[in-house]
Amino acid sequence: MAHSFKAAVSVLALLILTGCAATDNTARQVVVDAANAMGGVSAVQSLDTLEIFGYGHEAYQDGGSLITTEPTAPEKMTNMTAYHRVIDLANDRTRVQARLYRAFIFAGEAMMKGLPINQSLDGEVAYDGTRRASEEAALTRRMDMLAFAPVAVREALEVGSRVSNRRRQDNLTLVDVETEDARQFTLAVNNDTGLPVWVRWLEPHENLGEITQRAEYSGWLPAENVLLPMSINTVSDWNDTVMLRLHIDRYVVNGAIDNLAAPTAVRNAAPPVPNYTVNAEPVADHVWHLTGNNGANSVLLEFEDHITLFELPTNRAWSRAVIAKARQTVPGKPITQVIISHHHFDHTGGLREAMAEGITLVAHEGNMAWFEALGAREVTTYQDALSRNPQPVRTLAVDDHLQMADANLTVDIFHTVSNAHMAHGLFAYIPEHKLLIQGDLFDRNWEVYFWGNTYDDNVAYRNLDVERDVPIHGTVTPIADVHRILDQQKANARALCAQVDSIGLSLPGCPLAWD
Numbered sequence: 285m286a287h288s289f290k291a292a293v294s295v296l297a298l299l300i301l302t303g304c305a306a307t308d309n310t311a312r313q314v315v316v317d318a319a320n321a322m323g324g325v326s327a328v329q330s331l332d333t334l335e336i337f338g339y340g341h342e343a344y345q346d347g348g349s350l351i352t353t354e355p356t357a358p359e360k361m362t363n364m365t366a367y368h369r370v371i372d373l374a375n376d377r378t379r380v381q382a383r384l385y386r387a388f389i390f391a392g393e394a395m396m397k398g399l400p401i402n403q404s405l406d407g408e409v410a411y412d413g414t415r416r417a418s419e420e421a422a423l424t425r426r427m428d429m430l431a432f433a434p435v436a437v438r439e440a441l442e443v444g445s446r447v448s449n450r451r452r453q454d455n456l457t458l459v460d461v462e463t464e465d466a467r468q469f470t471l472a473v474n475n476d477t478g479l480p481v482w483v484r485w486l487e488p489h490e491n492l493g494e495i496t497q498r499a500e501y502s503g504w505l506p507a508e509n510v511l512l513p514m515s516i517n518t519v520s521d522w523n524d525t526v527m528l529r530l531h532i533d534r535y536v537v538n539g540a541i542d543n544l545a546a547p548t549a550v551r552n553a554a555p556p557v558p559n560y561t562v563n564a565e566p567v568a569d570h571v572w573h574l575t576g577n578n579g580a581n582s583v584l585l586e587f588e589d590h591i592t593l594f595e596l597p598t599n600r601a602w603s604r605a606v607i608a609k610a611r612q613t614v615p616g617k618p619i620t621q622v623i624i625s626h627h628h629f630d631h632t633g634g635l636r637e638a639m640a641e642g643i644t645l646v647a648h649e650g651n652m653a654w655f656e657a658l659g660a661r662e663v664t665t666y667q668d669a670l671s672r673n674p675q676p677v678r679t680l681a682v683d684d685h686l687q688m689a690d691a692n693l694t695v696d697i698f699h700t701v702s703n704a705h706m707a708h709g710l711f712a713y714i715p716e717h718k719l720l721i722q723g724d725l726f727d728r729n730w731e732v733y734f735w736g737n738t739y740d741d742n743v744a745y746r747n748l749d750v751e752r753d754v755p756i757h758g759t760v761t762p763i764a765d766v767h768r769i770l771d772q773q774k775a776n777a778r779a780l781c782a783q784v785d786s787i788g789l790s791l792p793g794c795p796l797a798w799d
């Protein structure tokens with residue numbers, strides 16, 4: 285980690301280290317050259333505080349929420365305005381404040397208008413305002429700070445950092461860096477300018493096992509006595525998803541900054557660890573709603589000789605808890621299938637767990653290549669159930685309709701039509717109990733509804749007689765209440781559009797296309 289004393293002695297240390305292994309020195313020299321290109325080793329080492337002002341876009345759900353899984357489907361981005369990042373390099377602290385709003389239709393009003401974020405890191409302690417954040421957030425924020433090229437170069441210069449594996453790639457020279465706190469990244473510099481071109485790093489990922497990101501830097505201009513990049517473009521190895529585009533308006537170098545130390549109460553609080561308790565609420569004979577994490581549910585369908593789940597959402601730990609609860613609720617029958625409403629990452633966080641269990645994925649045929657790629661991801665560092673126990677991906681593709689039926693249950697699975705949120709989605713209907721099981725057609729907790737008549741269109745298209753809605757997000761709801769709540773949510777969307785229009789602005793989805 286960065287400390288001013290170490291910074292002061294690093295140049296001396298570099299001279300002393302000259303006698304060490306040749307590979308390490310030549311690798312270190314790449315970092316020294318990069319610092320010199322940026323204005324000099326001492327100028328880089330004198331970077332104590334940085335403020336970054338700008339705006340940009342970030343990938344929604346890491347690129348896991350497009351209209352379909354087709355490679356031609358456009359990314360969905362979240363706009364970032366009022367971006368203000370403060371970095372306290374001397375103390376390993378950082379804070380990002382911004383307002384986020386969806387560049388596409390969304391169900392939360394604040395997320396349409398601009399939700400403020402306030403995310404900090406003090407050493408190993410991540411916190412949001414006065415609330416301690418998770419250890420995963422601490423890791424992500426640490427890597428995010430390290431990946432900012434000036435920070436990467438400054439940290440790589442530290443005596444405690446190990447720089448190795450110098451190699452060439454086209455017109456770049458690459459080195460691997462391991463910091464004193466054992467964080468690893470690869471730095472690429474341009475052979476002509478000596479300036480950093482990108483920083484690449486690896487993180488664990490619920491849906492993908494792990495993800496490699498590469499933050500690319502361009503537009504180097506002088507700020508005080510160093511060169512700093514005016515643009516950052518971060519791309520992941522998952523379908524080359526653009527994770528972040530940041531346009532920088534202004535830097536403040538070594539100015540006075542807020543104290544970013546975590547408040548004592550935050551520092552003393554344990555990082556939150558989610559408690560995944562699953563409740564099995566009976567819905568009808570052989571049907572349970574598996575609830576409990578306040579975000580997304582599953583549905584247990586008990587056939588004569590096996591269990592089929594509808595959805596394994598959220599993340600791997602929640603999905604393990606769902607699988608355990610299903611086995612406890614219906615002992616002695618294997619879980620053989622999971623029906624997936626649609627591919628969005630909040631609905632597929634448990635798929636790698638399902639694959640590791642040998643469970644067959646039942647989904648619209650348009651998703652299967654994507655699921656197979658997801659299951660075949662190479663995991664090098666952050667092992668999970670699937671990487672420890674690799675299994676072939678078992679799939680059952682649905683085109684327009686598939687019926688699962690035995691003496692216990694008849695379940696009709698239909699392709700979702702008339703929907704702007706997903707084009708390769710499925711929902712289920714149980715005729716005997718008049719249950720409609722769906723993900724993202726309706727959620728009673730949504731504030732604004734931009735999806736028109738998709739719910740009723742699907743019911744009418746399939747000529748269904750629905751009594752109760754069994755949702756992945758929300759609670760089991762009689763159909764009359766579904767209609768009443770939908771009407772309110774649509775009225776809220778109408779009001780939001782009118783409000784925005786009245787001040788001469790606009791939003792995705794406004795004016796409402798279906799009104």
Ligand SMILES: [Zn+2]
Pocket residue numbers: 626628631705706724
């Ligand atoms: Zn969705």
